[in-house]
Amino acid sequence: MAATPPMHLKARKKPRQARAAATLDAIFEATIQVLLAEGLHRLTTTRVAERAGVSVGSMYQYFPNKQALLYALNERYLDIVAEKVETTCQNKHGATTSEMVNALVDAYWQAKTERSDVTRALYRSAVELDNEALIEAFAKRVDAATIAMLSSASDASYVNLALINTTLLSVIFGTVRNVFERDLPAALEAEIRDQLAMMCLCYLEAVRISKT
Amino acid sequence: MAATPPMHLKARKKPRQARAAATLDAIFEATIQVLLAEGLHRLTTTRVAERAGVSVGSMYQYFPNKQALLYALNERYLDIVAEKVETTCQNKHGATTSEMVNALVDAYWQAKTERSDVTRALYRSAVELDNEALIEAFAKRVDAATIAMLSSASDASYVNLALINTTLLSVIFGTVRNVFERDLPAALEAEIRDQLAMMCLCYLEAVRISKT
């Protein structure tokens, strides 16, 4: 249920031959590399094409313009992250609140950490991109997954779970981003992650209706 | 103790006459407006000057380049926010943890909400800006203020206050940003703010060393 891209950002065509798929991959990879090495304001169609080892013209065969490229990149990435969170939520169905929270924070954090450079690059590429729809779709997906998980908790239930869940996700998403953008030492990052998990758990315990 | 700007972003000169100060204000205001109306990638020296009712040349009398303008704008803004937080922290010196947390969340939230359009505009302008030093200086200022406040709490003390404080601030800053960028309905925003305050309080109560 990905968001329908605004038509001016829609991909031009899907690759039908193997080499076309390879070209696309190269373009995506090059985009990330340029983003990391040069920054958004130096992300140029020519530079991306050059780095990908293809010509500019080839890029325009798949994307109607530069923005569409960034849009597709973000779409791809958010899809992967959402999928990981969904999987985690399903695995923890029926577990205790504590297990759920730890797993959730861990999954999201890990998804972002795995290639933190890419994460940072994409946080930046997203600016000035007409991607509110993308973000919203991502939020909805994750929201549904975590609500389903939390409402299956073996040790608690909640009044107003919708609000609690939205808060929880805002806190987790926001904190992760904040930590990432400050580029703190890895050791400190890990400590903050643990504190964050604890904090979320405290919160849920404070607002829950005990089940025992 | 503001960060020293990288020299290539340093302001060219300070206004000495009244009209110069007015020009500067107009330029800053115009920058925000253009940022809001057109976005970062359409923020042009010409457009800003036009909107400010001055000529491009005038802009370059005060800023060596476009980046310096954005840098100065962020500097200005962060200074105001930091000051508000500091004041709040001083006012709550010796109060209870509960009062402190509520006041802190409130102060920061309010500082960002007061002109949420500007806040959003600046979140965006900060990308692609060599402002890590700026952010770091801001973080340090606020960090010092909240640490001083928390360590004066009448009802609690903490082991490892540094970590706890960093976590607290990351969560607050991050969550606020996340909520802002999703542009949720005002009513929901307010609810999330209250939940956030509660969450922070739960956290502090969980990690404190009781004093009674």
Next chain:
DNA sequence: CCTCAAAGCGAAGGATTCTTCATATATTGG
């Protein structure tokens, strides 16, 4: 009132950038 420094002006040079399109090459199904 006069003079000098401060402030303001804006056309134009120089540099990038996005995007197209006519052309060339590769792949596939028959």
Next chain:
DNA sequence: CCAATATATGAAGAATCCTTCGCTTTGAGG
């Protein structure tokens, strides 16, 4: 092997954009 289709190329047009600098106007102090 031969169309027909898919893919790739990259020079060049058109559009901006950043920044400078020679010149004009304004303000302040004497």
